[in-house]
Amino acid sequence: MLREITELDFSITNHITDLDLIDQVSKFRSGVGHDFSWLRDFDDDTLAAVASIPNFFANDTSEPPSSMKHYFMPLADYRGDQGDGSSIPVYAPFDGTITRVTQEDRDGEGPSAAKIEITSAVDDRYTAMLFHVNLDALYPSVYNDYPTLGEIYTHTEDDSDYSTLSISAGDLLGFAELTSANDFDVAILFSDTTASTWMSVFDLMPEDLLQDYDAKGIDSTQLVISKEERLADPLGEDAWGTYSAGDWSVLSQEDSNNVDAMIMTDSTHYLNNTVINYYKDDADTGVSTVVEAGAVQITESVTFDAVKLSDNSAYTSDIKIGDAIDILRHIVAIKTLDPTSSQFHAADIDNDGEVKIGDAIDVLRHIVDIKKIDTFDLIDAQGERVTQLDPDATGDAPTWTLVANGDVDLSGSFAEDFVVAVDLV
Ligand SMILES: [Ca+2]
Ligand SMILES: [Ca+2]
Numbered sequence: 001m002l003r004e005i006t007e008l009d010f011s012i013t014n015h016i017t018d019l020d021l022i023d024q025v026s027k028f029r030s031g032v033g034h035d036f037s038w039l040r041d042f043d044d045d046t047l048a049a050v051a052s053i054p055n056f057f058a059n060d061t062s063e064p065p066s067s068m069k070h071y072f073m074p075l076a077d078y079r080g081d082q083g084d085g086s087s088i089p090v091y092a093p094f095d096g097t098i099t100r101v102t103q104e105d106r107d108g109e110g111p112s113a114a115k116i117e118i119t120s121a122v123d124d125r126y127t128a129m130l131f132h133v134n135l136d137a138l139y140p141s142v143y144n145d146y147p148t149l150g151e152i153y154t155h156t157e158d159d160s161d162y163s164t165l166s167i168s169a170g171d172l173l174g175f176a177e178l179t180s181a182n183d184f185d186v187a188i189l190f191s192d193t194t195a196s197t198w199m200s201v202f203d204l205m206p207e208d209l210l211q212d213y214d215a216k217g218i219d220s221t222q223l224v225i226s227k228e229e230r231l232a233d234p235l236g237e238d239a240w241g242t243y244s245a246g247d248w249s250v251l252s253q254e255d256s257n258n259v260d261a262m263i264m265t266d267s268t269h270y271l272n273n274t275v276i277n278y279y280k281d282d283a284d285t286g287v288s289t290v291v292e293a294g295a296v297q298i299t300e301s302v303t304f305d306a307v308k309l310s311d312n313s314a315y316t317s318d319i320k321i322g323d324a325i326d327i328l329r330h331i332v333a334i335k336t337l338d339p340t341s342s343q344f345h346a347a348d349i350d351n352d353g354e355v356k357i358g359d360a361i362d363v364l365r366h367i368v369d370i371k372k373i374d375t376f377d378l379i380d381a382q383g384e385r386v387t388q389l390d391p392d393a394t395g396d397a398p399t400w401t402l403v404a405n406g407d408v409d410l411s412g413s414f415a416e417d418f419v420v421a422v423d424l425v
């Protein structure tokens with residue numbers, strides 16, 4: 001289920017990696033890796049020493065032990081024995097500036113690329129931290145490293161050989177270091193003058209990016225374990241270091257590859273449980289597509305000018321005199337229809353691209369039962385009528401809306417069994 005559509009105070013604008021290459025994502029406040037909440041094991045002297053270092057760590061001591069970041073585990077071909085440091089891209093989630101780069105080791109097992117910190121250009125309270133990245137040569141390998149902290153940490157001087165600290169959302173920062181490793185990780189620190197706390201990148205993700213996870217079967221709300229849930233179900237000492245399925249969400253890679261288009265009946269519902277038949281010049285082309293929860297697969301190429309639904313009970317038509325009047329009003333320019341609107345496409349019954357008297361007559365004929373109108377248009381996101389299925393189309397699956405010809409005021413309705421709410425998919 002998609003999160004309720006709400007205005008985010010701040011949002012990321014780009015995925016941090018290519019979702020087609022990812023098998024699993026760990027949950028915020030999971031038991032993966034090690035405690036990553038606040039510096040509960042630091043003594044007071046050390047805490048005092050790090051307090052003045054910007055974006056050192058979260059200091060919200062109300063958090064129970066958990067991993068307040070997300071680990072991304074690539075597909076099996078790209079991790080562990082098959083892992084390398086040059087296959088899984090890491091992208092900048094938002095516009096910003098590199099504020100720190102440190103060289104990492106992985107759980108004390110030796111060098112493991114860089115941690116890069118990017119502070120937002122829009123709101124500098126937000127800093128993304130991306131771990132284990134083999135950075136592109138554009139960026140410094142060390143920048144603004146922490147000061148030496150007694151025996152705990154030794155400062156490294158800045159790398160002066162770099163081209164830029166300026167980052168745009170979607171910039172390729174480098175590739176995740178996955179040689180003999182299973183995952184890489186991402187954290188977001190929210191830091192104002194009084195407090196700093198870790199946030200889930202999924203709580204900052206706008207709807208269009210969440211939909212890409214949704215398309216892979218990921219319910220993004222399940223990627224965040226709330227503080228209340230974690231307090232009620234604390235992680236034991238033995239939680240760390242072993243794989244636990246409950247800590248991860250698995251992306252479904254097969255399903256998404258099979259979805260070529262999504263069919264909606266209105267802005268909040270997908271068509272469901274039926275078959276679309278494709279027509280050209282009033283004749284059935286013989287091509288049809290099954291629709292399940294909006295998703296269709298396109299396996300054949302066809303040119304068409306209208307579609308019909310195989311199941312007559314899916315839709316209750318409501319073509320009345322008011323629809324004819326809407327067409328006449330458009331013709332005499334009393335109330336013109338925007339040519340990219342569903343109403344216009346509904347009014348253009350013969351799909352010749354114009355709304356004319358012949359369309360009004362078609363509606364009247366339907367009303368007096370001389371000639372039934374039972375065709376629909378498929379309208380793309382730009383408000384254009386779709387006229388072709390292309391099985392070789394690449395890129396994201398387009399979303400098309402079904403519009404009933406003749407029903408200019410869009411008063412017809414789909415039966416409950418044949419639609420599904422967008423947020424339930
Ligand atoms: Ca039409
Ligand atoms: Ca027409």
Ligand SMILES: [Ca+2]
Pocket residue numbers: 318319320323406407408409410411412
């Ligand atoms: Ca109507």
